[in-house]
Amino acid sequence: MTSEGLKPRWLRLRARFVIFVLSGVALVATAMAVVSHQEASQALLDSSQEHLLALANSQASELARRLEKVSAPARDLAVTLEVVGVASETMANQLISQSLVANPRVYGMALALAPYSFSPDQRAFSSYAFRSPQGxxxxxxxxxxxxxxxxxxxxxxxxxGRPVWSEPYYDEGAGNILMTTYSAPMVKDGKVLGVITADVDLGNLGREVHSLTVTQGGYAFLITRQGNFLASPKDELVMRQSIFSLAEELNRPGLRQLGRRMVRGASGVIRLNDPLTKKDVWLAYAPVKGVGWSFGVVAPEEAVLAPVADLTRHQLYFALSGLTIMGIVVLLMVVGLTKPVKMLTSGAKRLASGDLLTRVTGIRPGDEVGELAHTFNTMATDLHAHVEELKRKKQQLEDSLHRIVLLENIETTLSKFVPASVKARIDEAPEAPDLNKRETDVSVLFLDVAGYTKMSEQVTGEDMNFLIERYFSSFLDDIYQNHGDINETAGDGLMIIFQDDDPVQHAVNAVNTALAVGRKVAKVNQELAGRFQPVSINIGVNSGTALVGSSRFEGLAGTRWTFTASGSVTNNAARIGALATEGRIYIGPETAKRVGDRFDLESIGPQRLKNVAEAIEVFQVLGAKEA
Amino acid sequence: MRLLGKLKYASAMLVVCALLLAPATAGALTKVSLQLQWVHQAQFAGFYLAQDLGLYRQAGLEVEIRPGGPGIDPLSELATLRCDFAMSWLSEALVMRSKGVDLVNLAQLIQRSALMLVVFNDRGISQIKDLDGRKVGLWRRQFAVPPRALFAKLGIRVDEVSQNVSMAPFLQRAVEAATAMFYNEYHQLYQAGVDRDEITVFDFAEHGLNFPEDGVYTMEDTWRERRQVCQAFVQASLEGWRRAFIDQERALASVMKRVNEANLASNLAHQRWMLKSMQQLYTHRVGTALMGQLSPYDLRQVNRVLVEQGFIPEPIEAKDFVAEAWRQP
Structure with missing residues (x-):
């Protein structure tokens, strides 16, 4: 009824359960994982950045330390010569070559005096020692x-008037290599006497920077105060490009800003797209103290993010395994829940198909489903009991109905033997028929087969019965047609009671019956003529008030009820009948009085009747008056 | 059929050979040489493009473009007939002419002086007068003429420091001011991380000292005897410049090709800036149509300053000096 309007579910209970629970769990787990991952990755990223910055700082310091080994000899020599002065070219050559030999990091050293300071007639004085390919x-x-x-x-x-590191340059005409030069002036009394220089081979510097430990896939670079590259992964950048020219060429103002921070000696970490590799990288930069350069360490983003990636992988792994385990647990739970439900469903189906003895077994009691199974089984038991009861009741009903049919049959058969007046009384009140005797106006007819005794001696018993039935049957219909009740059969006679609300009518009925019986007997006599002696029936009729009802006779074999009309009317009718001979019909005075205008009567005079004090007038019926 | 195919092939080959051999066999190409003032850079982009686009060849010339550099004086090269044409500033050419080298101006290319003085804003120098007594880096020879003229006019004396080709002394604050070319050093400062608003520029042209710079020169004899060659060269060069201003990336490719071949310390961004600057300087007042014209006013003014500064005893007359090879015949 209600399911008509509802859409059917798409999924079975089991699938629904698993999907709902798992997606819920997955949602929560994902949210937690995302939050934790973000926090953890930020922390890792911060530490990665710090590590990168620390690397840049330590390597910048290392570089500063190495460059100090280049600048120190020049500075020391300058200080010395400020005091002792330059006496000769030989001395100058000796000093710088000694210092150069003692300091392997230095490519070349120069002593250059201020114009005309060596002698007023010599503008220039210089000495340069360097490591040529030939020594x-x-x-x-x-x-x-x-x-x-x-x-x-x-x-x-x-x-x-102070030491300076030069920009990179190609020292054409002297060292003939790409170099940068540290120059320390010799100052005496505020006057610059000359400079002592120490060259760094940029090729060597580049190799040293390259050899510094950097992150996998990363590199280091070095820029001057002007942003010029001293060392970079791309050699062609050196001398040609500055970080600023790169920014201009690539139209990247951010790169220029970075360059300006670097050349000002700042340090920091920044994420950017590497103009050289076009990859996303992290760059940490730190100043090379004492030199004024800036050192940069570049690490590919994937390297910086590698711990984060590891973390992500781990978290993902744990999340997936957790989810899988959760899925299995949920599945087991759902199976545990739905299996009894399935069992119950199939049990209900069996029940519906009529198997009332079916029971759901194997469901553990103790929880709701257990209760449900118990209830189901109880219900099935009850149902079975009810159905059995119903069957029994039905059988009873059928039996009752059968008995009713039997009774009806009995009634139909028996009613033939029940006087109509009794039937009427029973119909009036079937449950408690009033069969008590009542004073009723009736006509009583006695009928007697004349010579019954003599005849029974002449014919066999079998033939006797045939004859009785043949004659009696012939006039039974006439009795019923005239509403007579056969009250007694006694061998060769019948007592018939006629009742009617009209006192004349039942008297008429009785007389009509008598006449009809006479005609029937004549007819049967004629049919049986030749085979048996003819039979004559003598009839007496009397009318008046009699006690009509049941009489009870108690006997050894049980109680027997008879229905009769008793009183003088009946007795007189019998006595009147006894008077008749040769098939005559005699009626009492009362009857004669009531039917006299319908039938031809002939008085036979007053007659003394047995046990009756007064003689009464008896009439013979001759026949019905002609209309 | 087969024979026909072969014949066709052979004739096609002949045509190709003829085309390839045509210039050589024709012998019509006149070999000339141009001496630049400096190493390869966009300052000479138009000449490179004229060569790379075949404009010289079309004009019947085979031009050798010689880069300059430290120690190379183009006008000396010209005077000694080691080249046919030379690039030079007008002032320097006038000095040479007054020294008896009979050179003529075939075309004045840079119409506006690109020379300037730069100072850092944080040094308390807001006008040129403030340079009085301070160290100022100056280039030698004619580059020093306009500054000296200006200082003399303003009545100040500066501590002149001989400035080399780099801006390092200025950047390291070894000098208070330095001379710079708008198209070169001014931009080098930018590429050294100096923002434009960190420096102040004193532009000589704006101080009444507009010295026209790059021009093409040849010897008077050459102009007289090989006038058509001179005209062909100058006009093809100017056409190269016009093309360079229209298709700057193409011109920059020609520049960078030479820069890279010579393994020079420069970069594309800088050359781009220089070429754009050249367009302003070349077309200043004259547009692209009259490129090459030497303004008589500028000539007079440069003459006057040179005389005042004692570089030349008397002004050089235009009729002897200006050849106008740039004009279409």
Whole structure:
């Protein structure tokens, strides 16, 4: 009824359970995993960044320490010569070559005096020692083309009066390599006497920077105060590009800002797209103290994020295994829940198909499902009992109905033997028929087969019965048609009671019956003529008030009820009948009085009747009056 | 059929050979050489493009473009006939002419002076007068003429420091001010991480000292005897410049090709800036149509300053000096 309007479920209970519970669990687990992953990865990322920055700082310090080994000899020599002065070219050559030999990191060293400071007639005085492919070489830097006083390595420290690291340059005409030069001025009394320089081979510097330990897949680089690359993974950047020219070429203002922070000596970590590799990288930068350069360490993002990736992998692994276990647990639980339900369902189906003896077994008691199974079984038991009861009742009903049919049959048969007046009384009140005697106006007819005794001696018993039945049967219908009740059969006679609300009518009925019986007897006599002696029936009729009802006779074999009309009317009728002979019909005075206008009567005079004090007038019926 | 195919093939080959051999066999190409003032850079982009696009070849010329550098003086090269054409500033050419080298100006290319003085904003120098007594980096020879003229006009004396090709002394604050070319050093400062708003620029052109710079020069004799060659060269060069301004990336490719071949310390961004600057300097006042014209006013002014500064005893007359090879015949 209600299911008509409801959409059917898509999924079975089991699938629904698993999906709902699992998705719920997965949702919660995912949310927790995301939060924890974000926090953890941020922490890891922070530590990765710190690590990278620490690396940049330590390596920048290491680089500063190594460069100090280049600058220190030049500075020391400058301080020495400030005091002792330069006496000769030989001395100058000796000093710088000794210092160069003692300091393997230095590619070349120069001693260059301020113009005209060595002697008023000699503008330039210089000595340069360097490691040529052919070994240590000493030369004079002075030439019209080179003009060292205008070279930056000389000019800038001379102007500033303090040591300076130069930008990278190709020292054409002297060292003939890409280099950067540390220049320490010799200052005496505020006057610059000259400079002592120490060169760093950028090829070596580049190799040293490359050899520094950096993150897998990463690299290190070095830029000057002007952002020029001293060392980089791409050699062609050195001398050609600065971090600023790269930013301009790639139109990346962010890179320029980074460069400005770096050349100002700041340190930090930044995430950016590497202009060289075009990959997302993390860059940590730190100043190379004492030199004014900036050192950068670049690590590919995947390397920086590697711990985060590991974490993600682990968390994912745990989440998936947890979810799988959870799934199994849920599945087991659901199976545990739905299995009894399935059993109950199939039990109900069996029950529905009529198997009332079916029971659901194997469901453990103690929980709701157990209760349900118990209830189901109880219900089946009850149902079975009810159905059995119903069957029994039905059988009883059928038996009752059968008996009723039998009774009806009995009634139909028996009613033939029950006087109509009794039937009427029973019909009036079937449950408690009033069969008590009542004073009723009746006509009583006695009928007697004349010569019965003599005849019974002449014919066999069998023939006797045939004859009785043949004659009696012939006029039974006439009796019923005239509403007569056969009250007594006594061998060769019948007593018939006629009742009617009209006192004349039952008297008429009685007389009509008598006449009919006479005609029937004549007819049967004629049929049986030749085979048996003819029979005559004598009839007496009397009318008046009699006690009509049941009389009870108690006997040894039980109680027997008879229904009769008793009183003088009956007695007189019998006596009147006894008077008749040769098939005559005699009626009493009362009857005669009632039917006299319908039948031809002939008085036979007053007659003395046995046990009757007065003589009464008896009439013979001759026949019905002609209409 | 087969024979026909072969014939066709052979004739096609002949045509190709003819085309390939045509310039050589024709012998019509005149070999000339151009001496640049400096190493390869976008300052000379138009010449490279004229060569790479075959404009010189079309004009019947085979041009050798010689880069300059420290120690190479283009006008000396010209005077000694080691080249046919030379690039030079107008002022330097006038000085040479007054020294008796009979050179002529075939075309004035840079119309506006790109020379400037730069100072850091944080040094308390808001006008040129403030440089009085301070260290100022100056290039030698004619590069020093406009500054000296200006300082003299303003009545200040600066501590002149001989400036080399790099801006390192300025960047390291070894000098208070430095001379710079708008198209070169000014941008080098930017590429050294100096923002534009960190420096102040004193532009000589804006201080009444507009010295026209790059021009093409040849010897008077050459102009007289090989006028058509001179005209062909100058006009093809100017066409190269016009093309360079239209298709700057193509021109930059020609520049960078030479920069890389010479293994020079420069980068594309810088050359791009230089080429854009060249467009402004070349077309200043004259547009692209009159590129090459030497303004008589500028000539007079440069003459005057040179005389004042004692570089030349008397002004150089335009009729002897200006050849106008740039004009279409």
């Amino acid at each position: 240590l070489k000493i030369m004079d830097l002075n030439s019209p083309v080179y003009d060292y006083p205008s070279q930056n390595w000389y000019l800038v420290p001379a102007l500033l």
